[in-house]
Amino acid sequence: MNPNRSEGQNPIPKVLKVIADAGMALLASGAEVARVEDTMQRLAKAYALDAVEVIVLPTALFVNAGTQTTVIRRIRGRSVNLAVVTAINQLSRDVSRHPIPVDDLERRLEEARNAARYRPSANLLFAGVGAAAISQLMGGSPINLIPAFISGALTQFVRQALRQTGVAGGVADLVSAIVAVLPALAAAHMGEPHPGAILVGGIMVLTPGLLITTAVRDGIQGDLLSAAARILEALLSAGAIAAGASLPLYLYLALGGRWV
Amino acid sequence: MMVSALLSGVTAVAFGLLYQVSGWTLVIGGLIGSSSWGLALLLSRIPGSGFLGDFVGALVVGGLSEIAAYFRQQPALVFVVPAIIAFVPGDLVYQSMVSFLKDHFLQGLQSGLSALLAAGAISIGLALATAVIRPLIRRSGAK
Structure with a gap:
């Protein structure tokens, strides 16, 4: 970014930048x-940066190495990709055991960031199977399997499509939830029993399960700010999903639709 | 009950895949989901057990995940998140929603509060697993 600070002359900012990117x-x-801070500290130690202070908030992070430099990163888009978490965790462990040049680290970080992603079409299948399994857990009968599968796959499809357009998270949740309910309504209209099980299956694809888990773990570790922010995000998301799911269901019931 | 435990395992695997988990981690996550759900179901048969099943189930998910994380040298999150999905009280939230839509206010309130309490029980179970089981494993491992 800064022409006066070329990479060769001053290697420390480059390391810091890579650590911040990780x-x-x-x-x-x-x-x-706690994991983000741990990993960054571990990487910093591996590159012999001693007085490194790391502050991580849910939407931003700061790394400071002594008096030299501070690197700040703003986090905007958040999603769930546990492959990246695993890959970077592994990378930081490897590097702290056998240090590699910074350029290699940067390259391997780039690889880790694109780690083992399944194709978008495969994700539809996973969401469908997940929704179908949930529908059975929630007291559905085997006849509910197919609409629940469709509901899960459709919901995931809409969510993926909306994520690419860059619509705000809450709106995306709301629209996805509206779509998630439609197969259940169709099934109920055709006289299938337990339409509720189908509905729950489709909506579970959207549940902020990760947010709740990380919020609890952050809270127990004492990262209160992050815990509070994540609980708020989970509540907002759940509210948007409930609102989105209620709308078509309300219209359907108001029109005198069959719902057992 | 076996079928139900199996379904919970399938759920954990499917959601694990959706969250881009792969390989053995996925299998372990599925096993954790299965065993914890089976146990939770068994406990929920006890009369008057309330949310005990949810609490113990989440505790087992958290505990087993910490153990798996220690041995596989991976973040515990990778095991917890897929396995906990089945415990999310989506059913209660749904019932509450439908009750409100049908103008059954009290019923809606009851289901809604139950959902909130169930979520609380799950959170406490997870928190306890992280706060108590994790240090135990890490310490015994260091010796």
Whole structure:
């Protein structure tokens, strides 16, 4: 960025930048604050940066190495990608055992960031199977399997499509939830029993399960700010989902639709 | 009950895949989901057990995940998140929603509060696992 500070002359900012990028990728993939701070500290130690102070918030992170430099990163998009969390965790362990040049670290970090992603079409299948399994757990009968599968896959499809357009998270949740309910309504209209099980299956694809888990873990570790922010995010998301799911169901019931 | 435990395992695997987990981690996550759900179901048969099943189930998920994380040298999150999905009280939230829509206010309130309490029980179970089991494992491992 800064032409006066070329990479060869002053290697420390480059290391710091790479460390900050690693932390940012972790945080954006849904890791807990303690893990992000741990990983960054471990990397810093591996590169012999002693007085490194790291502050991680849910939406931003700061790394400071002594009096030399501070690197700040703003985290905007957040999603769930546990492959990235695992890969960067592994990378930081490897590096602290056998240090590698910074350029190699940067390259391997880039690889880790794009770690083992399944194709978008495969994700639809996973969401469908997940929704179908949930529908059976919630007291559905085997006849509910197919609509629940459709509901899960459709919900995931809409969510993926909306994520690419960059719509705000809450709105995306709301619209996805509206779509998630439609197969259940169709099934209920055709006289299938337990439409509720289908509905729950479709909506579970959207549940902020990771946010709740990380919020609890952050809270127990004493990262109160992050815990509070994540609980708020989970509540907002759950509210948006409930509102989105209620709307078509309300219309359907108001029109005198069949719902057992 | 076996079928139900199996379904919970399938759920954990499917959601694990959705969250981009792969390989053995996925299998272990599925096993954790299965065993914890089976145990929770068994406990919920005790009369008057309330949310005990949810609490113990989440505790088992958290505890087993910490153990798996220690041995596999991976973040515990990778095991917890897929396995906990089945415990999310989506059913109660749904019932509350439908009750409100049908103008059954008290019923809606009851289901809604139950959902909140269930979520609380799960959170406490997870928190306890992280706060108590994790240090125990880490310490015994260091010796």
